[in-house]
Amino acid sequence: MTLFLPPLAQNDVGFPPVNEALSHPDGLLAIGGDLSPARLMSAYRSGIFPWFGEDDPLLWWSPSERAILQPSDFHASRSLRKAAKKSAHTITFNRAFETVIATCATIRGPEQTWITDEMQAAYCQLHQQGDAHSVEVWDGAHLVGGLYGVSVGRVFCGESMFSHTTNASKFALWQFSQFFAQRGGHYIDCQMMTPHLASLGAKPWTRDAFIAALHAHRDDPIIQGCQPQQIADWRP
Structure with a gap:
């Protein structure tokens, strides 16, 4: 066709x-x-x-159809909470944007990724002007998980995430959900619905419902400091 x-x-x-x-x-x-x-x-x-x-x-x-996670809907299973309490991970924001996006591309391999070199350069520009953000999960000095996306007012448009260790990307999304909500964030757009996202609390929205919510909040300022440089010794 x-x-x-x-x-x-x-x-x-x-x-x-x-x-x-x-x-x-x-x-x-x-x-x-x-x-x-x-x-x-x-x-x-x-x-x-x-x-x-x-x-x-x-x-x-x-x-x-859009996969939308409202921060208060994040589902932390009993096993995830137990793992978090035993974890010694440190979670930071905007400490290693370029490394996070490059790793998201690398783990999928050249045949499966849409995160081309051109895309990486473009989103790094967005990061430099304050519109794209990353969350990093560290085990000591080693980056073991993270995510990145684009802020549009009180909506965060998630792009990709990765884990090198069990639960690392879940820790990143969980912590970001909590902190985003504290700063007035309303919705995390996860784009395409998957069983994994559903297990974390994302729900399918119609395009019309998402667009209405986006238009209602895309010009609302987030409370200053939504992306601090570091939150050390994170515990849920």
């Missing part, structure tokens, strides 16, 4: 309305453009994210 999407204009960072996204494949909305900070932030503020392979053109998506 041949699909046709008009390419995005190079001199305009806007996007088509999300209700024009295709049903098959679900959520494909636009093609082309670039990964400039202005275009990326325009996308996230509109409920759109880039997702494409190494040899693909730039593809932009807004699927009909």
Whole structure:
């Protein structure tokens, strides 16, 4: 089947309305453009994210169903709580953004990742201007887990996470959920629903429900200090 999407204009960072996204494949909305900070932030503020392979053109998506985690809904199982109490991990924010995104790409391998070198460079730019953030989980001096994503007001758009040790990425998401809520954060967008995300408390939302929540909170300032440099000797 041949699909046709008009390419995005190079001199305009806007996007088509999300209700024009295709049903098959679900959520494909636009093609082309670039990964400039202005275009990326325009996308996230509109409920759109880039997702494409190494040899693909730039593809932009807004699927009909979204995986949303409200911080208070994070489900910490009994086994996870027990593991956390025994853990000696340290959790930091924004200490090693470049390493986190590079590791998220590396663990999937070149055949499975959408986190290309171009994507990494683009999100590092977003990080430098204060829009993209990372969470790091350390075992001593060793980075053993983490996640990264983009802040849009009181919504955090999660992009990817990794673990080198059991539960490390869960610790990262759990701690971030708590701290994000304390600073006034409302929703964590996990993009695509999976059994793993469901087990942690994420719920499927319709695109319309997500877009309404995003528009309601994308301009609300988060309380200053949402991403401190370090939280040492974390315990839940």
